[in-house]
Every structure is written in structure tokens, then in C-alpha cells.
Amino acid sequence: MGHDIRIVTEAQLREIVALDRDLVDVIERGFVALAAGEVVMPPILSMDLPQVNGEVDVKTAWMPGVEGFAIKVSPGFFDNPALGLASLNGLMVLLSARTGLVQAVFLDNGYLTDIRTAAAGAVAARHLAPATVETAGVLGTGVQARLQMQAAHLERPFRRVLVWGRDAARAQACARDLAETLGIEAQVAATPEAVVRDSQLVVTTTPSRTPLVQADWLHDELLVTAMGADQAGKTEIAPAALEAAGLYVCDRVSQARVSGELEGALAAGLMQDVVPPELGALIGAMPAPRPGCIICDLTGTGVQDTAIATHVHARLGDAGSVIAV
Amino acid sequence: MGHDIRIVTEAQLREIVALDRDLVDVIERGFVALAAGEVVMPPILSMDLPQVNGEVDVKTAWMPGVEGFAIKVSPGFFDNPALGLASLNGLMVLLSARTGLVQAVFLDNGYLTDIRTAAAGAVAARHLAPATVETAGVLGTGVQARLQMQAAHLERPFRRVLVWGRDAARAQACARDLAETLGIEAQVAATPEAVVRDSQLVVTTTPSRTPLVQADWLHDELLVTAMGADQAGKTEIAPAALEAAGLYVCDRVSQARVSGELEGALAAGLMQDVVPPELGALIGAMPAPRPGCIICDLTGTGVQDTAIATHVHARLGDAGSVIAV
Numbered sequence: 185m186g187h188d189i190r191i192v193t194e195a196q197l198r199e200i201v202a203l204d205r206d207l208v209d210v211i212e213r214g215f216v217a218l219a220a221g222e223v224v225m226p227p228i229l230s231m232d233l234p235q236v237n238g239e240v241d242v243k244t245a246w247m248p249g250v251e252g253f254a255i256k257v258s259p260g261f262f263d264n265p266a267l268g269l270a271s272l273n274g275l276m277v278l279l280s281a282r283t284g285l286v287q288a289v290f291l292d293n294g295y296l297t298d299i300r301t302a303a304a305g306a307v308a309a310r311h312l313a314p315a316t317v318e319t320a321g322v323l324g325t326g327v328q329a330r331l332q333m334q335a336a337h338l339e340r341p342f343r344r345v346l347v348w349g350r351d352a353a354r355a356q357a358c359a360r361d362l363a364e365t366l367g368i369e370a371q372v373a374a375t376p377e378a379v380v381r382d383s384q385l386v387v388t389t390t391p392s393r394t395p396l397v398q399a400d401w402l403h404d405e406l407l408v409t410a411m412g413a414d415q416a417g418k419t420e421i422a423p424a425a426l427e428a429a430g431l432y433v434c435d436r437v438s439q440a441r442v443s444g445e446l447e448g449a450l451a452a453g454l455m456q457d458v459v460p461p462e463l464g465a466l467i468g469a470m471p472a473p474r475p476g477c478i479i480c481d482l483t484g485t486g487v488q489d490t491a492i493a494t495h496v497h498a499r500l501g502d503a504g505s506v507i508a509v
Numbered sequence: 510m511g512h513d514i515r516i517v518t519e520a521q522l523r524e525i526v527a528l529d530r531d532l533v534d535v536i537e538r539g540f541v542a543l544a545a546g547e548v549v550m551p552p553i554l555s556m557d558l559p560q561v562n563g564e565v566d567v568k569t570a571w572m573p574g575v576e577g578f579a580i581k582v583s584p585g586f587f588d589n590p591a592l593g594l595a596s597l598n599g600l601m602v603l604l605s606a607r608t609g610l611v612q613a614v615f616l617d618n619g620y621l622t623d624i625r626t627a628a629a630g631a632v633a634a635r636h637l638a639p640a641t642v643e644t645a646g647v648l649g650t651g652v653q654a655r656l657q658m659q660a661a662h663l664e665r666p667f668r669r670v671l672v673w674g675r676d677a678a679r680a681q682a683c684a685r686d687l688a689e690t691l692g693i694e695a696q697v698a699a700t701p702e703a704v705v706r707d708s709q710l711v712v713t714t715t716p717s718r719t720p721l722v723q724a725d726w727l728h729d730e731l732l733v734t735a736m737g738a739d740q741a742g743k744t745e746i747a748p749a750a751l752e753a754a755g756l757y758v759c760d761r762v763s764q765a766r767v768s769g770e771l772e773g774a775l776a777a778g779l780m781q782d783v784v785p786p787e788l789g790a791l792i793g794a795m796p797a798p799r800p801g802c803i804i805c806d807l808t809g810t811g812v813q814d815t816a817i818a819t820h821v822h823a824r825l826g827d828a829g830s831v832i833a834v
Contacts, residue, residue: 191614191830191832193833224556224558224560226554226555226556227554229551229553230551233549235549235571235573238609240580244556244565246556255567255582257580257604257611260609261609264608267608269608273608273610277602282561283592283594283598284563284585284586285584286582286599286616289516289616291514291832505830505832507516507518507616509518509616509618
């Protein structure tokens with residue numbers, strides 16, 4: 185028996201879904217379901233390809249009560265810019281949660297991943313940031329640096345943003361873009377330390393393999409959301425900072441242990457007896473008063489992909505091409 | 510910078526590629542490359558969904574010198590037949606091995622998996638079966654039972670086929686189909702024992718979780734190719750049979766240990782000190798004389814998916830739809 189598959193391009197997807205508070209709500213529900221324990225989420229398929237300076241991740245999650253589930257393919261090939269191509273690409277496949285039939289293929293070139301990743305940062309900001317954020321800061325100057333500041337601004341409408349990057353010209357460009365997009369003051373900071381000390385909300389978005397954020401710089405009125413570490417060996421936060429923080433939270437403990445900031449801390453002999461809470465478990469259940477500086481370690485979960493893919497599918501209307509198979 | 514993605518349906522793919530000796534050559538080259546040690550092949554992403562009597566596997570492999578690599582999504586939802594749907598479905602995505610850009614999406618509903626799996630059986634028959642096979646046998650009565658006998662017949666043109674299945678009517682239908690397709694005598698066998706004792710080449714294609722083939726039935730002029738076990742807990746061959754055989758071969762040791770016949774033998778305390786050869790390492794390097802009964806344990810590898818997907822891509826011509834992204 186044949187069925188129809190919808191093929192939707194990045195341009196069409198950009199018409200359907202954007203980084204806004206609706207999307208943050210969608211991703212938040214994914215984290216709540218994950219913490220409730222009924223989501224099936226296998227370990228990430230991760231293929232490292234040093235021969236071509238590349239990597240590929242495949243993520244998935246099946247959520248009870250949700251009609252579909254996504255299988256998300258994320259290639260990162262870091263010599264692409266020299267060819268005039270983006271480093272990050274990929275697609276999402278949406279399958280029926282009841283029959284496994286392919287429902288749709290989202291040829292998004294990584295767009296849905298970009299915004300669902302940013303939306304996770306907004307979920308962290310919503311629940312873990314100080315109630316008032318005057319200044320936010322970002323380490324890194326790429327697409328995700330811009331999107332994370334847009335996402336955080338949805339939840340904490342800060343008046344100033346600080347940008348730090350290794351490349352001063354790129355940091356300037358990022359600051360200019362953020363000033364224009366958010367209509368706020370944006371400055372380039374000379375050091376990560378200046379960003380951390382002067383902000384109430386910091387997001388780290390780099391592929392760093394050595395820590396950028398040190399324990400000494402932390403202060404009580406601060407949320408640090410670490411987005412960059414998503415593979416073994418990547419790290420942005422010093423192990424001592426994880427122990428120094430008032431609270432360390434992650435999206436998924438099993439992933440944080442092998443590919444997040446927790447990996448480095450465990451290897452350094454720290455955080456040995458800590459069973460950290462997962463972000464979803466704190467939604468609507470934050471201890472009061474707020475426990476000082478909070479570090480939120482987001483490695484990226486398949487449940488975010490399933491959440492955004494089913495959200496998009498429900499809004500498709502007649503967008504895209506229909507292929508009968 | 511935009512690029513084009515080719516979308517190809519099952520019907521179009523069936524026009525382009527079939528189960529023939531060309532395809533067996535393609536899959537054979539995949540096994541040779543795998544054994545040569547330069548293929549990157551991460552562990553299978555496997556998601557078990559008992560809530561809906563389903564499972565999903567994702568496989569991939571990157572081969573040096575090959576322009577693309579496949580990411581293959583195989584859902585199996587075993588309540589589908591009651592809905593008039595096939596249990597097995599899925600698709601393959603072909604990405605550039607150099608840039609990670611999506612080149613093509615093969616909406617094959619599992620067709621490419623079916624024939625690349627059968628072709629692997631033919632590779633085993635080519636290199637491991639007795640030189641002369643008068644009678645071949647198959648356990649199981651589904652699509653793969655038919656395809657495996659067609660594949661084996663390409664390499665060892667046997668004159669008689671024996672079919673055993675739990676359901677006699679389905680076994681009759683399978684035997685009828687094989688008699689017609691291959692133009693040979695086909696009989697239903699009363700027991701797995703009769704199949705194994707009377708054949709020189711046996712392929713097992715069932716989802717069994719208890720062994721069907723016992724050690725006592727093996728004889729020197731026999732190849733048993735075990736296709737069914739591809740997930741933890743599945744088994745078709747008794748642990749003692751693995752030790753009793755003159756040679757045990759598998760497609761990938763790391764997979765056979767956790768999801769093939771080797772899993773059960775290891776759990777039973779057998780095969781503890783055996784480091785089995787992989788199929789690709791024996792191609793062109795079989796010991797002479799042939800070491801008696803051979804058991805070949807095929808769990809299914811991502812390299813087969815990359816081999817068939819790149820083969821199809823090279824033959825596409827102008828088939829399928831082009832989507833600009």
C-alpha cells in the first residue's frame with residue numbers, strides 16, 4: 185500500500201517556523217517529557233572523520249503521545265568554508281510513531297537544528313537565569329552565538345550584550361548584527377573574563393577543546409549556559425567551575441558524562457559523587473531562593489529534534505512537494 | 510550557496526538496481542574495504558520500541574576513495590501487517606564524503622536494504638560455500654527468504670531448494686515462488702533438521718529468539734549463513750554449533766558480539782578465546798582445503814548501505830526529482 189511523503193526545503197521551513205516563544209514552549213515540553221522518563225532516546229550515533237575534518241551525528245527520540253518522531257542527521261565538515269559552503273548541514277526525517285512509515289523529509293541544511301538548539305538555551309534562561317538580566321554575554325561569534333542571544337532576549341530582555349571571540353573582526357560583526365537585530369547596545373569584550381564578570385547570563389557557543397570560563401569569575405547573579413561541548417574532548421568550562429557553581433544542570437546526564445562539560449570534570453576527578461538534575465526536572469520545580477551561580481550544560485538531545493519536527497509537521501499546510509512511494 | 514538534492518522513489522530505484530552479480534560485486538568490494546581497516550563504521554544506532562512493537566536501526570559507514578556515504582534508516586513495526594502495511598520500511602540518505610552535503614534521498618521503503626542484505630548472502634556463498642551445491646535450504650518464508658535463495662543461486666546454481674517455516678501455508682507459498690523464479694524443484698521440509706542435513710548451503714532468515722540449528726546436524730559439505738540475528742536477543746544457531754563448525758566467520762566482530770550469533774555463544778561461555786575472521790578478510794584468502802562446515806554470521810553493516818547507495822547514485826541518470834535547497 186503506497187503512501188505520500190512530504191519533502192520540504194529550508195526556504196519553505198523558514199516560512200513555517202522561527203525562533204520565537206512558541207518554539208521555546210515546544211522545546212520546553214520536550215524537556216519535560218524527557219525528565220518524566222517516558223521518552224525513548226538511544227545514545228547518539230556519532231561518526232568522527234578526521235580524514236576530511238568532518239563529523240556526523242544522528243539523533244532521535246520517541247515520545248509517548250506524539251504522532252511522529254524525528255531522525256536528525258547533522259554533518260559538520262569544517263573545511264567547507266574554503267569551498268564557499270556552510271560547515272553545518274543535514275536534514276530531518278519524520279517517521280510515524282505508530283507505523284514507522286516516513287511522513288516527511290525536511291531538507292533544512294541544519295536550520296531546524298540551529299533554532300531548536302537556540303530554543304533550548306531560551307528554556308534554560310526562562311527557568312535558571314536571574315529574574316533580571318541587564319547584561320548578557322556570548323563566547324563565540326557564529327550563527328549559534330547570534331541565535332542564542334536572540335533566544336535569551338525572548339526570556340530576559342536585557343539592555344546590553346557583550347561579545348567575545350578569538351577573531352576581533354568576527355566579534356565586531358557579531359556585535360553589530362546583535363545590536364541591529366535586538367535594538368540594544370552591543371560591545372566587543374577583550375576577554376572571556378570580562379564577559380563573565382559583567383553579565384548575568386552567558387552562553388558559550390564555541391568548539392573549544394580547552395576551558396574558556398574559570399571558576400574564579402563566577403558570581404551569584406549568573407547563569408552560564410554551555411552549548412559548545414557536544415562531542416568527547418570538547419569543553420568550554422573549567423572543571424573547577426562546575427564544582428564552584430551553586431548548581432550544575434544538564435540536558436541529559438548520560439550525554440553530559442561522555443560529551444558535555446561533565447566529561448572533563450569527571451576526568452579531572454571532580455563531580456564524582458554528584459548526580460546532577462536534568463533541565464526538564466527543574467521546570468516548575470526550581471528551589472527557592474535561586475542557588476547562586478548556575479551552570480547549564482546542553483549537549484543537544486534527540487527529543488528537541490522530535491519536538492520541532494512534529495511541531496513543523498502540524499503547521500505544514502500544503503507546503504512542500506508530495507512524493508508518492 | 511544552494512545545491513540540488515535528488516529524490517528517488519522505490520519504483521524508480523527498482524528500475525535502476527536489481528539483485529544480480531553486479532550488485533554482489535559491489536557489496537563484495539564493501540566487505541573487502543571493511544576488512545582492510547580504512548572504513549569508518551560507528552556502532553549502529555538502535556532504538557527498541559516495545560510500546561508499539563517496533564524498532565528502528567540507523568547504520569552508516571564512510572569508505573576512503575568513495576565519493577559518498579549513506580545514512581540508512583530501517584524501521585520495523587511488526588503490527589503493521591494488521592493495518593495492511595509492510596513491517597519494514599525506511600529510506601537511505603546519501604551525503605558527500607567530502608562536504609557532508611546531502612546528495613540524494615532514496616525513498617526505497619527498505620528495497621535497497623533487502624537487496625544489499627541478500628547480496629551479502631551471495632558474497633558468503635561465493636567464497637565460503639562448497640564448490641558444488643546440489644540442494645540449498647532456507648529457514649523462514651518472508652521476503653528475505655526468497656531473496657537469499659535467489660542470491661545464493663547466482664553463485665551456486667543449485668537444482669533443488671528446501672523451505673522450512675513455522676507456518677506451513679507460508680512455506681508452501683515461498684516454495685512455489687522459488688520454483689517459479691529459479692526454475693528449479695522446490696519442496697517444503699518438515700523440520701529445520703531435514704533442511705540442514707540435506708543441503709550444502711543453508712540460509713536462516715527468521716527473527717527467532719531460540720536456536721533453530723543444532724550442532725549435531727552439521728556436516729562438512731555445508732555453509733550455514735545466519736541472517737536473522739541483528740539485535741541483542743535474536744538467535745538462530747545453537748551456541749554449540751558455532752564451536753562445532755570447522756570455521757565461524759562474521760561480517761563485523763564488534764557487531765556479532767552484541768547482536769549476532771556470537772552474542773549467545775559468549776553468554777553460554779563458549780567461543781571465549783576465539784577471534785573470528787571477518788568475511789572481507791577471507792575474500793581471496795580462504796584456507797585450502799575448505800575447513801569443513803562453515804557458519805557465516807551476518808548482522809548487516811553500514812558499509813553495505815554506503816556501497817549500494819553510491820552504486821545507485823552513479824547509475825541515476827536523470828531518474829527522480831531534483832529539489833534545490
